Each structure stands twice: as C-alpha cells, then as structure tokens.
Amino acid sequence: xxxxxxxxxxxxxxxxxxxxxxxxxxxxxxxxxxxxxxxxxxxxxxxxxxxxxxxxxxxxxxxxxxxxxxxxxxxxxxxxxxxxxxxxxxxxxxxxxxxxxxxxxxxxxxxxxxxxxxxxxxxxxxxxxxxxxxxxxxxxxxxxxxxxxxxxxxxxxxxxxxxxxxxxxxxxxxxxxxxxxxxxxxxxxxxxxxxxxxxxxxxxxxxxxxx
Amino acid sequence: xxxxxxxxxxxxxxxxxxxxxxxxxxxxxxxxxxxxxxxxxxxxxxxxxxxxxxxxxxxxxxxxxxxxxxxxxxxxxxxxxxxxxxxxxxxxxxxxxxxxxxxxxxxxxxxxxxxxxxxxxxxxxxxxxxxxxxxxxxxxxxxxxxxxxxxxxxxxxxxxxxxxxxxxxxxxxxxxxxxxxxxxxxxxxxxxxxxxxxxxxxxxx
Numbered sequence: 001x002x003x004x005x006x007x008x009x010x011x012x013x014x015x016x017x018x019x020x021x022x023x024x025x026x027x028x029x030x031x032x033x034x035x036x037x038x039x040x041x042x043x044x045x046x047x048x049x050x051x052x053x054x055x056x057x058x059x060x061x062x063x064x065x066x067x068x069x070x071x072x073x074x075x076x077x078x079x080x081x082x083x084x085x086x087x088x089x090x091x092x093x094x095x096x097x098x099x100x101x102x103x104x105x106x107x108x109x110x111x112x113x114x115x116x117x118x119x120x121x122x123x124x125x126x127x128x129x130x131x132x133x134x135x136x137x138x139x140x141x142x143x144x145x146x147x148x149x150x151x152x153x154x155x156x157x158x159x160x161x162x163x164x165x166x167x168x169x170x171x172x173x174x175x176x177x178x179x180x181x182x183x184x185x186x187x188x189x190x191x192x193x194x195x196x197x198x199x200x201x202x203x204x205x206x207x208x209x210x211x
Numbered sequence: 212x213x214x215x216x217x218x219x220x221x222x223x224x225x226x227x228x229x230x231x232x233x234x235x236x237x238x239x240x241x242x243x244x245x246x247x248x249x250x251x252x253x254x255x256x257x258x259x260x261x262x263x264x265x266x267x268x269x270x271x272x273x274x275x276x277x278x279x280x281x282x283x284x285x286x287x288x289x290x291x292x293x294x295x296x297x298x299x300x301x302x303x304x305x306x307x308x309x310x311x312x313x314x315x316x317x318x319x320x321x322x323x324x325x326x327x328x329x330x331x332x333x334x335x336x337x338x339x340x341x342x343x344x345x346x347x348x349x350x351x352x353x354x355x356x357x358x359x360x361x362x363x364x365x366x367x368x369x370x371x372x373x374x375x376x377x378x379x380x381x382x383x384x385x386x387x388x389x390x391x392x393x394x395x396x397x398x399x400x401x402x403x404x405x406x407x408x409x410x411x412x413x414x415x416x
Contacts, residue, residue, distance in 0.1 A: 041340070070224050079225060086232040090239050097243040100250040104335075161340070184341025 012137050015126075019141025026149040027203045031117040036150060037192040038109055043166045045105045046154035050147025052091045052110060057119050057139040059087040064127040065135035071128065080123040081114070088113045118146060149199075156195050161187035255318070255334070259290065262320035262330040263301045266292035275405045277306055277398050287402065291411075292320070299323045302406070305334060306398030311386045313337035315346075317394055321360050325403050325412050330356045331395060343387035351388070354378050360399055365392045 025031045032053075039049045060083045071079060092110045095103040103110065113119070122142055127135040155165055163171035163180045172178025185191050259269050269290040277287050285307055292301040301323050307316040315336045320329035330352060338344045345351055350371065355363075357374045364377050365388055371379040380388035406412050 067224065067228075072221055072224070075221065075225060079228065082225070082228055082232060086235060089236050093239055093243050093247070097246040097250070100247075100254065107337075182341075187340040 008133075011134065015134055015137045016141040019138060019143070019145040020148070021145070023142075024145045024149065025118045025121075025142055026146060027200060029118075029121065031121055032146060034112060035109055035116060036153065036196060037189065039106055040150055040154040040157055040192055040195075041161065041187045042158045043151055043154045045102065046150040047147065048095070048099065048102045049106060049109065049113075050143070050150045052088075052095070053113060053116065053118065053146055054140070054143030055091055056084060056087045056113055057122060057143045058136065060084045060119055060123055061127040061135040061139035062132065064123045065130065065132050068128045076124075076128065077120070080120050080128075084119050084123070085114045118142060153192075153195055153199065156199075157186045157191050161185075161191065258318050258332045258334065259292070259303045259320065262303065262318065262332060263292045265294050265300050267295045268293050269303060272302070272411065273409065275304065275402055277401050279308060280393070280397060287398065289402070289406070289411075301329050302411075304398070304402050306394050306402075308390060308394035308397065310336060310390045311338050311343045311384070315387075315390055315394060317391065319395060319398065321399070323412075325360055325406065328355050328358045328360050328395070328399075331391070338387045339384070342381070342384040345381045345384060346387050346391050351381055355395070360403070362400075363392050363396055365389050 019025070023029060026033075026036050035049050035053070039045045060080070063083045064080060067079070088111060091113070092103070095106070095110060122138060126138040130138070159165055159170060160183050162182055163169060163173050163178075171180035174181045183191070186195070256269060260266065269292055272289045272291040275287045275289055276284055278284050287304050287306055290303045291299055292303060294300045301320055302325065303318060303320045305316060305318050307314055309315070313336070315338070316334040317331050318334050319331045321327065322329055332352070333347050336344065336346065338346060354371050354374070355378065358378070359376050361376060365380050365385075366377050367380055367385070369377050369379045378388070378392050403412070
C-alpha cells in the first residue's frame with residue numbers, strides 16, 4: 001500500500017516536472033509558437049495570455065478526461081475542439097468584461113487560443129488516456145511552464161524595448177537624461193524571433209551540459 | 212432505420228455536448244454582456260471627454276455615413292457635446308480608414324460651428340511600435356487642436372508648433388501621418404455636409 005502511494009506520488013511529480021522543464025511546451029515541444037511570438041512585447045499581456053491558457057487547459061483537460069471513455073475515435077478531435085472553444089470563449093468574455101484594456105491589447109490572440117496546439121496536444125496525449133488527478137497536474141504543469149517561458153521572453157523584450165519590466169522603469173531612458181536608448185525593434189516581431197531563437201539555443205546548451 | 216441508429220450511436224455525445232456548451236456560453240454571455248457594453252461606452256466617453264474638456268455629457272445625435280476614397284461605406288456615430296449649462300460646445304464623431312498595417316479608427320472632435328478641429332484620438336490602431344504609433348502622441352495630436360476644419364495638408368518639414376492647416380508628418384512614419392490626415396479630411400467634409408442637410412449646423416454662408 002505504501003509502495004503504491006509512493007508510486008502515484010512519483011507519477012504526479014514526474015508529470016509536473018515534465019511540463020515545467022523536461023517537456024516544456026515552448027522550449028521542448030515547440031508548441032504554441034503563435035502566442036509566444038505575438039504577445040510577448042511586454043510582461044503584462046504575456047502574463048494575461050499565460051493565465052488564460054492555464055484556465056483553458058485546466059478546464060478542457062478535466063472535461064476531456066471525464067468523457068474519455070465515451071469518445072468515438074474518429075470524432076475525438078472534434079470533441080476536443082468543441083470543449084476548448086467553449087472555455088476560450090468564456091475566457092475571452094471574462095477579459096472583455098473585467099480587463100477591457102488588456103483584452104484590447106491581446107486582440108485576436110485570445111480567441112486564437114482555440115487553435116493553440118498545447119491544449120489539443122495535452123487533450124490527446126494526456127487527458128484522454130489518464131485519470132483525473134494526472135490530467136489536472138499535467139494541465140497545471142504545462143500551463144505554468146508555458147506562462148513562465150512567456151513571461152521570461154516578455155521580460156527580456158520589454159526591458160530592451162522600453163527599459164521597463166511590468167511597466168516599472170528599470171533603466172533610465174536617454175529621453176529623460178539617462179543612458180538607455182530603447183530598441184524599438186525588440187517590440188516588433190523581429191525582436192520576438194531573435195529572443196526566442198537565442199533562448200532556445202541557450203536551453204539546448206544548458207540541457208546538453210546537464211544531460 | 213439502422214442508419215439513423217448508427218448515426219445517433221456515433222454522435223450522441225457531440226450533440227449533447229454542443230447543447231451543454233452552448234448553454235454554458237449563453238449563460239456567461241448573459242451575465243457579462245451588460246458589463247462589456249458599459250466598458251465600451253465608458254471608453255468612448257473617456258476619449259471624448261479628453262478632447263472636449265468643457266463638455267459634461269455627450270448626447271447621441273444620429274448615425275451618419277462616410278464613403279472612403281475607394282467607395283467603401285462605413286457608419287459613423289455623431290455625438291453632441293453639451294456643457295454643464297446645457298449649451299452645445301462641440302460635436303464628436305468616429306471615422307476609420309486604412310493605416311500602415313491595419314485599420315485606424317479615430318474619434319474626431321470639432322467646435323460647435325464646425326469651423327475648428329478640437330482634436331482627435333485613436334479608438335483602435337495597430338501602427339508600427341516606435342514609428343507609426345506616434346500618431347497617438349501628444350506632440351503630433353496637438354497640431355490638430357484648433358486647426359481649421361477644412362482641407363488639411365501634410366508637409367514633411369515645417370513648424371509643428373504653429374497651428375494651421377499644415378500638419379507636419381512624423382519622421383519615419385509618413386504613411387501613418389498621412390493616413391490620419393486623410394481620414395480626418397475625408398470624414399470632415401462628408402460629416403459637415405450631412406449635418407447641414409439635417410440642419411444641425413448652419414450652412415456657413
């Protein structure tokens with residue numbers, strides 16, 4: 001009995017760590033690239049996007065897990081998309097009602113969570129094959145892993161493009177007599193590609209060294 | 212008969228789930244849509260108040276239509292700005308047109324006789340960060356405050372402090388600066404004509 005409990009706890013821990021590092025959706029699975037590139041110009045929208053994805057992933061993993069025995073194989077993707085679309089719409093309405101400014105900044109990228117591969121990947125690879133507990137932990141691990149990467153990427157870009165992090169000034173800008181000249185390019189798509197590329201390289205170097 | 216049975220067997224979950232999820236969205240929407248509507252109205256009011264500070268409230272004054280230079284028609288809502296003592300202090304309307312990357316939507320305010328521009332603000336725009344999005348900055352927008360509500364001209368070099376029909380373009384963002392001037396010019400002539408037809412302002416003769 002004690003062995004069983006240990007084994008389950010081990011599975012839970014493994015699942016959680018998989019999402020955070022070993023199978024991190026952005027660095028390892030290279031999934032969800034669209035929001036990763038599009039909404040990481042500043043930390044606030046990146047965090048909002050991350051939280052929305054956690055919410056959708058959490059709800060859709062629970063629903064998919066509960067109906068996994070009823071799914072017909074050839075209709076499963078349809079069911080996943082239906083579930084995901086429902087929760088994304090709710091998240092979108094929530095942002096419009098309670099965070100209108102953020103909702104405008106993110107624009108079409110909130111509805112586009114529907115086609116974010118991370119969520120459908122977790123529904124297919126995890127929630128439709130595992131129990132409720134594992135599905136929930138997987139959703140949290142993957143969701144938090146995704147959010148962390150988005151925030152780090154956005155932090156670097158916001159610092160370079162505006163000299164701020166979370167809208168708090170860090171560098172003194174040249175405009176106000178300081179030394180830092182903001183790099184406008186970092187807030188444009190080119191900044192996203194360069195930062196993401198360098199980060200992926202760095203992660204590969206780190207994981208090769210530690211392997 | 213067996214075909215129908217097969218169909219139901221295969222798809223009952225999809226049908227049931229569609230109904231349940233649809234219901235869930237309907238309930239959420241019903242609960243939050245008044246708040247969403249209020250947010251939109253508040254945003255517009257906030258922008259309009261920034262343009263016409265002496266106005267206390269904005270009364271809807273009808274729906275007008277603006278035809279773009281390419282012949283496309285778009286609706287425009289006209290608001291009458293009313294001061295605390297009940298006097299008309301100006302008019303506000305929205306107009307849109309193509310920008311550098313995406314549509315630019317402006318809120319434009321004019322004085323009560325439609326002779327001078329009281330200012331404009333961006334309702335929605337997606338111009339290049341660091342260049343085109345400077346159309347939202349005060350130094351560019353200030354050039355329009357008090358400018359004659361006639362044909363504005365965009366110039367590359369000039370004195371941006373002087374208030375006249377010449378608007379000095381933002382360096383590195385000629386397309387965006389031009390787009391704003393074009394939207395304002397195009398909408399103003401048409402709105403003025405339609406307002407005269409409705410008798411909201413004198414015909415200026």
